[in-house]
Amino acid sequence: MTDHSYDPATIEPKWQRVWQERKTFRTPNQPAELAGRPKFYILDMFPYPSGAGLHVGHPEGYTATDVIARMKRMQGFNVLHPMGWDAFGLPAERAAVRESLHPAEITARNVDTFRRQIQRLGFSYDWDREINTSSPDYYRWTQWIFLKLHERGLAYMADVPVNWCPALGTVLANEEVKDGVYVETGDPVERRLMRQWMLRITAYAERLLDDLELVDWPESVKEMQRNWIGRSEGADVVFRLDGRDETFTVFTTRPDTLFGATYCVLAPEHPLVEAITTDAQRDQVRRYVTEAIGTTEVARSDAAKDKTGVFTGAHAVNPVNGERIPIWIADYVLMSYGTGAIMAVPGQDQRDWDFAVAFGLPIIRTVEPPPDFDGQAYLGDGPAINSSFLDGLTIEDAKRRIIDWLEERQLGRRKVQYKLRDWLFSRQRYWGEPFPIVHADDGTVVPLPEDWLPVGLPAIDEYRPTEDGRPPLARAGDDWLRVTLPDGRAATRETNTMPQWAGSCWYYLRFLDPNNQREAWSAEAERYWMPVDLYVGGVEHAVLHLLYARFWHKVLYDCGLVHTVEPFQRLFNQGMVLAYSYRDARGRYYHPSEVEEYEDGRVLAVATGEALTSQVEKMSKSKLNVVNPDEVIDRYGADAMRLYEMFMGPLEVQKPWQMKGVEGVNRFLQRVWRLVVDERSGELNLKLTDAPAGSEPELERALHKTVQKVTEDTATLRMNTAIAQMMIFVNQATASATLPRDITTTFLRLLSPYAPHICEELWQRLDEGDLIAHARWPIHNEALCLDDMVPIVIQVNGKKRDELQVPKDADNATLERLALSSERVAKLLEGRAPRRVIVVAGRLVNIVV
C-alpha cells in the first residue's frame, strides 16, 4: 500500500464533518424557498432504537432511500428525507427495571448509538428534523390527535376480553401470545374482561379497503390488508326462539342455503345462552362455557382440532319453512365476528358438516353437487334443491331471491360484514403516551383541554403494575393523579398508556414541520410535501402499522387537517438481509471466525476439525451470525458498505450477506480512485486530459449508456444493475489510454449518490468547486447511446448460428439479404430455400426451413 491509495478511514469522517457543518442536506422550510421546485418526500420506516444497535439489515432500506434522495436533489427537487426514533416501547421499560435507570435514559443511550451508527454511513438526512416519539414535544401532539379521535366518537372505553399475563401484570397483544403463553418468557396468559380504550377503526373499514386502489403499493401488501379487513357480503337473518317471544340474528354469506339450516350455534359468550338453556342442560352448558371463555382465542381457533359443543335444550324456528331446529353452543363460533350466532348448513359448509357428523345432526343438501362429487360439504355452484321457491336457481340468483323475500317480511336484510375489529388501544405500561383523559369523581370520562397538553409521564419509583393490578402510572402521587377541572370538579387521571403503534401513526406528518411549537404541523408544509412519494421499509409492517397509520390519516382528512386521503403514495418493501450460520451435528452454532471453509465445499470447525453444516438464516445473536455495520465500515469503509448493500441483489428479495462481496465492491472503489489519483505521487492521474469527451469516442458512448442506465435503474430501485453498469464503465475507463476530465466528472456525479464520500473527495481533487452533492445530475445524449454498428444474431430454426455487425439503421430487406448471404447459413441450408424469414430490426434474423 502506498501513501496515496484509497483510504476511506480518512476521507469519510472528513466529508461527514463538512456536510454537517455546512448543513448541506438541510431541507428548506420557508414558503419562498419551497416555491418553484418540485418536491420529493422519501421516507424510511423509522427504527425502534433497541439496545442491540444496528445490524446490516437496517441500512439496506436506508441506503436505497438515500441514493434516491441524493439523485433527486441533484435533479433539482426539494427533497424531504428525515430520520427519527420510534422510541416508546416495552424493551426500554424492561431494561429500565433491570438496570435501575429511567426508561428515558435507556432510550437516550440507544438513540445515541443508532444515530452514531447511521451517521457513519453518510446518509443525507436533515438532522435538524430528527424526532423522537417519546419526547413531550412530540407526544403532546399524539395526545392532541387522540382528542380529535375522541371528539369524533372514534375512541371509547369498553369491557373487552384481553390477553392478561399475571406474571408481568399487563395486557399483551395477540401477536405476543402463542399457545397460551407469552412468547418471550413462557409465562401463562389468560383471557380476562378488562375496561380498555378502543379505537373505532371498523368505522373506516370500507374506505380502508376501497382506497387501496389509489396507492402504488406491492400487490402482496394490498392483498394482506384486504384479507385483514376481510369484507364479506351476505345477510342478517332473524330466527325466532321456539316457544318464546324472543329472536336472535345470525350473519350468513349463504342465505341461499337457508332451507338446509338444520341447527343453529351460539358462541359461548352469546348473551342469550344463559336465558335459553333448559334446566336439564344447564350444568353441561355452564361447564362448557366456563372452559371456552378461559382459553385464549388463539387456542380456540385452531382449525385442526375436533369440533366440540353442547346442546342448550332450546330450539329456533327456521324462518323460511317453520322447521324447529336445535340451538347448540360451540367454540367454533366466535362472539367477535358477525352476531356471535350462526345458522348451520352442513350440506354446504365443511365446519357445519364436521359438527353435524360429530353430534348426529341432520344434513340436507340445498345445492345439487355434480354427479362425480364425492366430498362432504359441497361449496361449488349448482342448481338449488330441497329449497322450495329457490329450486333450480344458481347460488347468485338464489341469494338475491331469498334476501328480497326476507326483506319483504322483515326477517332479514342484506349485510356487509368485516373481519376487522376495533383496535385495542390501551396498555398497562409506563413507557408510552399517557391519555389526555381524566375520570371525574362523578364517574364521567373527561377529555382534557388542548392547552393542558402535554400530559407528561410522572416520575415513579417502580415501573411494574401495582399489587392490586392497576397500571404503573397508578403508582404516581396525587400531585400527578388528581386533577381539578376548570369547572371545579375533581378527577383522577387515566393511568393506561397508548400502545407503541400510536407514535408511528403520524410521524410522517411531524417531519414536515418538526420544530413547530404552536401546532402539530403547518397547513402550508402539509400542502407542499404530502403525500409521501416513496415509503421504504420491511414487509413486517404490511398490515398493522400501515393500516393504523392509514386510519389516523383518514380521520385527520375528515378533520380537514391533511389534504390527501392516503398518506403513502408509493410503498416499497426491502427484503431481509440473511447471513450464513454454521452448526455442528449437535446443533451448536459457531461464529464465522471459528470456521474454516474449503474449496470442495467442506466446512470445518477450526478448534476440533469437526465437519459443520452451513446454512443461510435470519441474523440472530443465538445463531452467531449477526453482522455489525461498524465492523464492515472499519474494514472497508461506509461507501463500500453502501455499495454492497445495493449490489447484493434486487432490493425486494431476501439475500445472504457475504463479506467477500464487500471486498469486491471495495476493489471497484479503488479502481475509481485510481482513475483520478496517481497512487505513488498523490497527484492527479496523468491520463486525465482537458480534451473534449469526444476525443475518446468509445468511452464517451459507454458513459452515455451508463448515464441512461444509472438514471433509470436508480429511479426504479434496481440499484444492483445500475452498479453493474458503472463497473462496466470503470473497466473501460481503466483500459482507456486517456481520460477526458469531462467524462470523469460526469461519471463521478453518477456514482456520488451511491458512494458519496469518495466522490466528494475526487471532485475536490479535480478542483470542480462546491460540493458534488450540489452538482447537477447528468442527462444522457440519446444519439451517443446507440452504436453505429450493431450485432445481429442469425438464427436457423430458432438456433443461433452466426452473428453479423451491421449498420444500426439497416432495414429489414438488407438484414434478410445479409443473413442469407452468410457462409454459415449457406452451409446449413444446403441449398434448401428458406420457408420463412423473420427479421427483427436491430436484433436478429431467423431463417426457417
Next chain:
RNA sequence: GCCGGAGUGGCGGAAUGGCAGACGCAGGGGACUCAAAAUCCCCCAUCCUACGGGAUAUGAGGGUUCGACUCCCUCCUCCGGCACCA
C-alpha cells in the same frame, strides 16, 4: 387448507417474447516481483470434439410461437402471510 412470491453456473445474481449466465464473488493460468501482497491480462455452465464447431441446459412435464428463463396448463420444492371469520 387458502392467498401471495420465488426456483437460472461452485456462490450472489443478469436477461420479462429475440445472443441464457451481464456485473461481482470464488476458482484456474499468465505478467510484474528476489519473493510475497497489491495490481494488470487471459480462461471459467455441462458433455462431445478431427478445435472448425456440435449437442444439452433456466425445478419437472406438457402447450402456444418462426423463436419461451420470459406467456398458458399440470405438478414438485422452498419462503412469506392468513387460517373454524359463518
